Structures are given as C-alpha cells and as structure tokens.
Amino acid sequence: MANSRSGDSMTDRIVRVLETFSDDRTMQTATEIAGRAELPLSTAHRIVGDLVAAGLLERDEDGRIRLGMRLWELALRGSSALRLRQAALPHMERVQSQIREHTQLAVLEHDEALFLERLSHPDAGANITRIAGRLPVHASSSGLILLAYADPTVRERVLAGPLRAVSRETVTDAVALRALLTSIRRRGYVAAPGSIESVSTGVAVPVRDRGEVVAALSVVLPRDADPTAALDVLRDAARNTERDLRALR
Template identity: 85%
Template sequence: MANSRSGDSMTDRIVRVLDTFTTERTMQTATEIAARTGLPASSAHRIVGDLVAAGLLERDEDNRIRLGMRLWELALRGSSALRLRQAALPHMERVQTLIREHTQLAVLEHEEALFLERLSHPDAGANITRVAGRLPVHASSSGLVLLAHADPPIRERVLAGPLRAVARETVTGAATLRAMLTTIRRRGYVVAPGSIEAVSTGVAVPVRDHGEVVAALSVVLPRDSATAAAIDALLDAARAIEKDLNRSR
C-alpha cells in the first residue's frame, strides 16, 4: 500500500479508522472518525467512503457510520477464535446453567484479555465485560490466567508496568503480581475478588488446545459468593473443551 506524506501506509490509515469504533462507540459520523484518527479530514472521509462502498462500513439514514456486516463475515472465515468459541459454547452453557451469573471466554490479544463470548442470567450481578471488549490482563481473572501462562517476554513486559489500578483491590505491585501468577500456574485457577469491581469476584481457569493454553474460561460472581462450585464447574468445562478442540483438528 502506498505511503502518505506522514509515512503511514494505506493499511495503517484504514486500521486507524476501524480502531475508532469500540464496544461503547458503535456509531459515528465521518467527521468524528476523522477527528479521532488525526488524519486529514479529506483523507478520512475518502477512506470511510471506500470502506462503505466495500461493505466493511455501513452508513445509516442519518449519515452515521457503523461497522459493516461484511467485516464481521470476513473476520469469521477460518478464524481460530470461531473454532474456539464453537468448541467452548456448549460447555459454557452447562456452567451457566449451574452458576446462573456470568460465564465468559477470553483470549490474550496485544497484552489484554479479549472476550469472545459471554453468557449472563437476567438476574446476575454486576459485570463490565462485553463481547469483543477488552480488560487489562493484570486485573481481570481471565487476564490473570492468560498472563500466568503467556510467553515469558509478554509476562515480563506486563510486569514492567505501569500496572494501572482498575479498582481499589487491583494488584499493582510487580512482585505481588509475579507471585500470584506462580500460584495460578500451580493451582490451575484464580479467584480474584474486587479486582475489576468491588462488588464482584472473578474466577477463571485455563483452556488448553493440545496442551497449550489458548483461552481462559471464567465466571463473575457477587463478591461474597462461595467459589468452590464455580471452580469445579469451570475445571470440568475446560477439560471438556480441550477434548473437543483436540478432536476438531
């Protein structure tokens, strides 16, 4: 792709446009997109127009822009995330039937926990997680499991900080976090009360594919809930998911 005068390639500029969309910001005007990318208005409007023409973005009757169905379609073709989600979902549903709160599946992406799926009961407690949303790996229970089993260079980059406090009980000390990760690897699960929200406790276990940790399976419980049943249900589900993943290759 040709470079702009600033040195950005066309691919870089397209990614900057797409990155302006978040789980909270799903609709924008082309002018808002231009402002958020820092691109010249004419360039941003041209890129938005091209992406709309290709179906990767869509424009509504009020001239607002959203991500297009074609982008979703392309993302799912041959996606490892789709294979993982399909293997996990039946077992997540069994956990959810038992726990009746929130059951989630996350993967490590750019040193954050990226959530692929979430099942929730109508009467479940607080949970800020969204499908396709991200949480810091050092704070969320899923992230802690993923970080504990990440490649050492990734782990060391995160431990080097800064470790931002998401809630009052988020672990922000590198030495304390390092010890916690060692304990997670030894126990095979984590219980993280108040790490994301003071009123909630996250419980998470690793999900393996041919022995390699590829995801974290978690539940979010009210703060003072007992966790033993959740741990057992998650460990059983993780083993079942691994068996299904092994068969699907």
C-alpha cells in the same frame, strides 16, 4: 500500500479508522472518525467511502458510520476464535445454567484480555465485560490466567508496567503480581475478589490446545460466594472444551 506524506501506509490508516469504533462508540460521523484517527478530513472521507463501498463499514440515513456486517463475516472465516468459541459454547451454557452467573471466554490479544463470549443470567450480579470487549490483562480473573501462562516475554512486558488500576483492589504492584501469577500456575486457577468490581469475585481456569493455554473460562460470582462449586464446573467445562477442540482440528 502507498504511503502518505507522513509516512504511514494505507493499511495503517485503514486500521486507525476501524479502531476509532468501540463498545461505547458504535456510530460516528466521518468528521469524528477523521479527528480520532488523526487523519486529514479529505483522507478520512475517502477511506470511509471506500470501506462503505466494500461493505466493511455501513452508512445510515443520517450519514453516520458503523462497522459493516461484511467485516464481521470476514473476521469469522477460518478464525481460530470461531473454532474456540464453537468448542466452548455448549460447555459454557452448562456452566451458566448450573452457576447462574456471568460465564465468559477470553483470549490474550495485544497484552489484553479479549472476551469472545459472555453468557449471563437475569439475576447475575455486576459485570463490566462485553463480547469483543477488552480488559487489562492483569486486572480480570480471565486475564490473570492468560498472563500466568503467557510466554515469559509477554509476562515481563506487562510486569514492566504501567499496571493500571481498574478498581481499588486491582493488583498494580509488580512484585505482588509476579507472586500471584506464580501461585496461579501452581494451583491451576485464580479467584480474584474485587479486581474489577468491589462486589464481585472472578473465578477462572485455563483452556489448553495441544498443551498450550489458549483461553480462559471464567465466572463472576458475588463477592462472598464460595468458589468451590464454580471451580469444579469450570474445570469440567475446560476439559470438555479441550476435547472438542481436538475434534475440530
């Protein structure tokens, strides 16, 4: 790809354009994209126009831009996330029907917990996670599972900080977090009260593929709920997901 005068490649600029979209910012003007992507207005208009023509972005009748369906389609083709979600979803549905609380599937992506799926019950409590949303890997129960079993270089990079607090109870001390991760590996699960919402406890277990932890299954319980029943159901769901992952190879 050709480089700009600033030295960034066309691929870099396209990625910056796409990364201006978020859970809370699904529609933008080309001018807003230019500012957030730190691109000249003419460059942003040209890239946006090309991406719209390719179907990766869409333009509404008012000229605002959103992510295109073709981007979603291409992302799913051959994606390991699609295989993982396909294996996990039936078992997540069983967890959700029994526990009747938010049930989530997350993977480690760029030192964050990326949520691939979330099932919710109308009476479930507070939960800030969204499908395709991210949380700091040290903050949520899913993230703590993923960090505990991550490659040591990833773990050390995260422990080096900064460790941002999502709530008053998020573990942000590196020594305490290291001890917590060791405990998670020993027990094979985590129950994290208040790390995201003060009224909730996240409970999570690992999902393995070929011996490697590739995901975390979690539920979000009321703060004072006993996690024992949820852990039993989650462990069963993780085992069944692992079995179905083998069948999908």
